[in-house]
Amino acid sequence: MSRVVVIGSGLGGLAAAARLAAGGHQVTVLEQAPQVGGKLGWYARDGHGFDTGPSLVTLPQVLRDLFTATGAPLESELDLLRLDPATGYRFADGTRLQLPGDPAGIPAALDDALGAGAGTQWTAFLDRAERMWQATEQPFLRSPLAGAATLARLARSTGDVATIAPWRSLRGLGSGYLQHPHLRTLLDRYATYSGSDPRRAPAALATVPYVEQAFGSWYVRGGLRRVAEAVARRAADRGAELRTSAPVARVLTEGGRARGVQLAGGERIAADVVVSNADAEALYAGLLPAGAPVRAARAQLARTTPSFSGFVLLLALQGRTPGLAHHTVLFPQDYDAEFDALFGRGGPPRPVADPTVYVSAPDDPATRPDDDSESWFVLVNAPRHEPGRGVDWDTPGLADSYADRVLAVLAERGLDVRSRVRWRVVRTPADLARDTRSVGGSIYGTSSNGARAAFLRPANASPLPGLYLVGGSAHPGGGLPLVLLSAEIVTGLVGPAR
Structure with a gap:
C-alpha cells in the first residue's frame, strides 16, 4: 500500500483520491478551504443558492466511468437531468x-x-x-x-x-x-x-x-456542487481521509523525489506519492524547494499565455423571468474588442467595456426561497488580477462600478433586472485568486492560445519523481470532463498499490 497525499479538493483531486483509494492506496486529501469542491463552489443566503463555478456537465460518460470504477454507479449518488x-x-x-x-x-x-x-x-x-x-x-x-x-x-x-x-x-x-x-x-x-x-x-x-x-448538456438537481460532494463521499467510502482547513505550505523532497508535504501550521505528512490539484503555476512557483528539478517546467509555463478570469455577480431577484433558458448568452456588437481587452491588444489588459454576458438561472427549487424568486449567476470574461502589470481588481470602487456596468449591459440587451435585485454579491478575479490560489484568478491555468499551447500545458507526471498534477491547469485541460480525465490519467501513472 502506497501513502498518497492529494493537495486540494477540487474535482480533479477528489476524483484522483477516489480512484487511488479504490485501488488500495492510503490516501489523504488536504484542502485549504473549510469545504471541499475547489471551483465547484456554492453560495447560499436568505434561501437563494448559487453554483459559483461550472453550471453544466458535458460528456457525462466520463463521470459515469469514475463512479463505475470506484463502486456503485453514478445514478446511485446524483440526479442528472438533460437540459x-x-x-x-x-x-x-x-x-x-x-x-x-x-x-x-x-x-x-x-x-x-x-x-x-x-x-x-x-x-x-x-x-x-x-x-x-x-x-x-x-x-x-x-x-x-x-x-x-x-x-x-x-x-x-x-x-x-x-x-x-x-x-x-x-x-x-x-x-x-x-x-x-x-x-x-x-x-x-x-x-x-x-x-x-x-x-x-x-x-x-x-x-x-x-x-x-x-x-448533451446536463444539470445536477441541487446544483453542481453535488458532484463534488458525491465524489468526496465516494473517496471517503473507499477509505480516503479528507481534511479541510489544511493549507499546504510546501512539498517535501528526499532522495530526489517527493516525500510528503508540510502544512502551513508546520505539520509534516509523509507520503510515497504527492498528487497536486493546486494551480500548476502556484505549485511550481511556490510549493517546491529551490533545488527541485522543475526549472524546465517553469520555463515552459513562462512560454504560455495565461487564461483569462471571470467577473461574477450573484443576483437574488424578486419575481420570475418568462422563457429563460438554463443559460442565456448575450453577445456584444464587437466580439474581437472583448478579446483584445482580455489579452491586452491595443493597450494593457482591461475590463471589457461591452462584454458578452452569461446568465445561469437553473429552474431548481434548491436555488430559490420560493416560486416568486430567481437566483442568477452572471459572468463576464475578465482579465486576470495583476496589480502593477494589468488590472488591479482590488482598486477601491472598481468592483462595484463594473458591477453596475454589467447590469446596465443586461438592461441594454433586454434583461433589465435592476428594480428586482434584492441583493447582490460581487466576485472579482482577485477574489477567485484568493479563494482558490489560482494565480491571478486564471480559471483554466494556461489558455489554448497558439498551435503548441496544448503541448506546453503542464504534464500530469512532473519532473520531480513522485509528484503528479491533476485539475484544469494540467493536461488535458479545463472543464469538468477533462479534469476527470486528468485524474484517470494520474491513477494509471501511479499504478496499483504495492
Whole structure:
C-alpha cells in the first residue's frame, strides 16, 4: 500500500483520491478551504443558492466511468437531468436562438432563427468536428503527455493530421464552413471554454461544441456542487481521509523525489506519492524547494499565455423571468474588442467595456426561497488580477462600478433586472485568486492560445519523481470532463498499490 497525499479538493483531486483509494492506496486529501469542491463552489443566503463555478456537465460518460470504477454507479449518488434547451443566445442585432437538447432538432432551429442554410452550414462543421474528436480522444485526451511520443500518436495517419489541422485557428477553421456571421460568433464562444482567443486557439477546439451537442448538456438537481460532494463521499467510502482547513505550505523532497508535504501550521505528512490539484503555476512557483528539478517546467509555463478570469455577480431577484433558458448568452456588437481587452491588444489588459454576458438561472427549487424568486449567476470574461502589470481588481470602487456596468449591459440587451435585485454579491478575479490560489484568478491555468499551447500545458507526471498534477491547469485541460480525465490519467501513472 502506497501513502498518497492529494493537495486540494477540487474535482480533479477528489476524483484522483477516489480512484487511488479504490485501488488500495492510503490516501489523504488536504484542502485549504473549510469545504471541499475547489471551483465547484456554492453560495447560499436568505434561501437563494448559487453554483459559483461550472453550471453544466458535458460528456457525462466520463463521470459515469469514475463512479463505475470506484463502486456503485453514478445514478446511485446524483440526479442528472438533460437540459432542453440548455442555452438561449441573443445577438447584438436582436436575433434570438435557442438550441434544442436533441441534436436532430438543431439544424431546423438554426434555419428558423438565422435563415435557410444555417443548419446545413453548422452540420457540415460538426461533421468535421466529430472526425477531430475521433482522432484526438484516445491518443491525446485520455493519454499522458509524452513529448514526441504524443505527437506520434496524433500523427498516426496523414488523414488524421489533415483532419485536426494543427496549423489552423478555431476562427480560421470556422470561416471555411460558416458563412452566417452569427454562426461564427457562436463558434467563437467555445474558445472561451478554455479561457482563450478564437483567433489564436487551435482548430481542435471545434470538438467542444461537438461534445456539448452530441452528448448533451446536463444539470445536477441541487446544483453542481453535488458532484463534488458525491465524489468526496465516494473517496471517503473507499477509505480516503479528507481534511479541510489544511493549507499546504510546501512539498517535501528526499532522495530526489517527493516525500510528503508540510502544512502551513508546520505539520509534516509523509507520503510515497504527492498528487497536486493546486494551480500548476502556484505549485511550481511556490510549493517546491529551490533545488527541485522543475526549472524546465517553469520555463515552459513562462512560454504560455495565461487564461483569462471571470467577473461574477450573484443576483437574488424578486419575481420570475418568462422563457429563460438554463443559460442565456448575450453577445456584444464587437466580439474581437472583448478579446483584445482580455489579452491586452491595443493597450494593457482591461475590463471589457461591452462584454458578452452569461446568465445561469437553473429552474431548481434548491436555488430559490420560493416560486416568486430567481437566483442568477452572471459572468463576464475578465482579465486576470495583476496589480502593477494589468488590472488591479482590488482598486477601491472598481468592483462595484463594473458591477453596475454589467447590469446596465443586461438592461441594454433586454434583461433589465435592476428594480428586482434584492441583493447582490460581487466576485472579482482577485477574489477567485484568493479563494482558490489560482494565480491571478486564471480559471483554466494556461489558455489554448497558439498551435503548441496544448503541448506546453503542464504534464500530469512532473519532473520531480513522485509528484503528479491533476485539475484544469494540467493536461488535458479545463472543464469538468477533462479534469476527470486528468485524474484517470494520474491513477494509471501511479499504478496499483504495492
